[in-house]
Amino acid sequence: MKKIMVLPGDGIGPEIVDEALKIIDFFIEESNLDIRYEFGDIGGIAIDKYGIPLKDETLEMCKNSDAVLLGAVGGPKWETTEPGKPRPEDALLKVRKEMSLFANLRPVRIYKPLIDSSTLKREVIEGVDILVVRELTGGIYFGKRERVVSNEDIFAYDTELYHLYEIERIVKLAFETARLRRKKVTSVDKANILESSRLWRETVMRIHKDYSDIELNHMYVDNTSMQLIRNPKQFDVIVTSNLFGDILSDETAMISGSIGLLPSASLGENNSGMYEPIHGSAPDIQGTGKANPIAQILSLAMLFRYSLGLKREAGRIEAAVNQVLEKGYRTPDINTENGKLINTKEMGNLILEAASDLK
Ligand code: IPM
Numbered sequence: 001m002k003k004i005m006v007l008p009g010d011g012i013g014p015e016i017v018d019e020a021l022k023i024i025d026f027f028i029e030e031s032n033l034d035i036r037y038e039f040g041d042i043g044g045i046a047i048d049k050y051g052i053p054l055k056d057e058t059l060e061m062c063k064n065s066d067a068v069l070l071g072a073v074g075g076p077k078w079e080t081t082e083p084g085k086p087r088p089e090d091a092l093l094k095v096r097k098e099m100s101l102f103a104n105l106r107p108v109r110i111y112k113p114l115i116d117s118s119t120l121k122r123e124v125i126e127g128v129d130i131l132v133v134r135e136l137t138g139g140i141y142f143g144k145r146e147r148v149v150s151n152e153d154i155f156a157y158d159t160e161l162y163h164l165y166e167i168e169r170i171v172k173l174a175f176e177t178a179r180l181r182r183k184k185v186t187s188v189d190k191a192n193i194l195e196s197s198r199l200w201r202e203t204v205m206r207i208h209k210d211y212s213d214i215e216l217n218h219m220y221v222d223n224t225s226m227q228l229i230r231n232p233k234q235f236d237v238i239v240t241s242n243l244f245g246d247i248l249s250d251e252t253a254m255i256s257g258s259i260g261l262l263p264s265a266s267l268g269e270n271n272s273g274m275y276e277p278i279h280g281s282a283p284d285i286q287g288t289g290k291a292n293p294i295a296q297i298l299s300l301a302m303l304f305r306y307s308l309g310l311k312r313e314a315g316r317i318e319a320a321v322n323q324v325l326e327k328g329y330r331t332p333d334i335n336t337e338n339g340k341l342i343n344t345k346e347m348g349n350l351i352l353e354a355a356s357d358l359k
């Protein structure tokens with residue numbers, strides 16, 4: 001029996017997770033799959049209920065599952081600049097760290113029918129196919145941070161710290177993944193300034209010796225942010241640190257038209273993983289039916305493929321998304337002039353229908 005831990009979270013999280021669950025239910029029923037799922041609270045909702053964003057018990061359930069499907073966490077209600085206050089985002093970091101999910105894969109593809117929903121020109125983005133490999137359990141997200149208040153001064157700091165083994169494992173994974181793609185890796189750093197980036201770059205160069213079939217280039221992060229909108233087709237696999245990956249993956253998402261389309265997989269040494277859309281909890285559209293469930297549904301497809309070995313089912317979900325978009329159905333974030341405007345549930349149902357017809 002396979003166990004999936006479902007963490008809907010905050011904002012639009014529960015709405016879009018519901019649509020993904022319809023699809024899990026369908027496949028369980030159709031193919032008699034031995035999959036069970038359980039729910040847990042994470043983020044703001046957990047702060048409201050228990051005073052903390054993640055209970056140990058929920059974390060244990062995540063660790064004991066074959067995969068975690070997450071919606072989104074956070075919202076204005078829990079935003080605070082006060083040090084020491086519980087924050088929804090802390091829970092996400094805790095799951096990533098405690099499950100050792102060091103590799104975050106964020107694929108960016110262009111859906112042909114959506115090419116005109118991007119703010120970039122058609123000729124710039126046509127054919128873009130990028131995989132951002134973001135280091136997820138190290139760097140400034142987890143380094144020491146502090147705010148110091150004294151009579152003379154007030155200051156605050158965060159630490160960007162990378163151990164050699166942390167760089168080695170993510171870089172190897174990037175090279176391995178590139179082998180299954182167009183065999184090109186761009187390593188992004190700020191080695192002209194940061195010591196941690198120099199260690200990063202040196203390590204990439206050394207490991208590259210074992211992957212001489214892969215074309216490698218190094219790029220500073222500021223230049224990368226420019227190159228991504230100037231000529232995104234030059235990229236295949238981008239490998240980078242936690243913070244740079246966070247920032248660049250939002251930018252990369254915009255190439256595809258909407259951040260509401262992009263799934264992600266966070267993986268560790270074994271097959272377990274956490275799967276979540278790369279977008280946030282979008283509290284501004286919570287409960288309006290405007291949320292796009294596609295990123296969540298595609299995250300489920302990644303979960304099927306990577307953690308459950310259900311490759312055919314994953315392929316059917318992805319093909320179904322494509323079909324529905326091709327037929328012109330659109331949630332507001334991707335709507336264009338001739339689009340057929342629909343809501344979250346309708347989008348979920350259409351994808352489900354298409355997936356079931358694709359048998
Ligand atoms: C992401 C998000 C998270 C991050 C937040 C919600 C903590 O922006 O997954 O990209 O910064 O990693």
Ligand code: MG
Pocket residue numbers: 246247250278
């Ligand atoms: Mg982010």
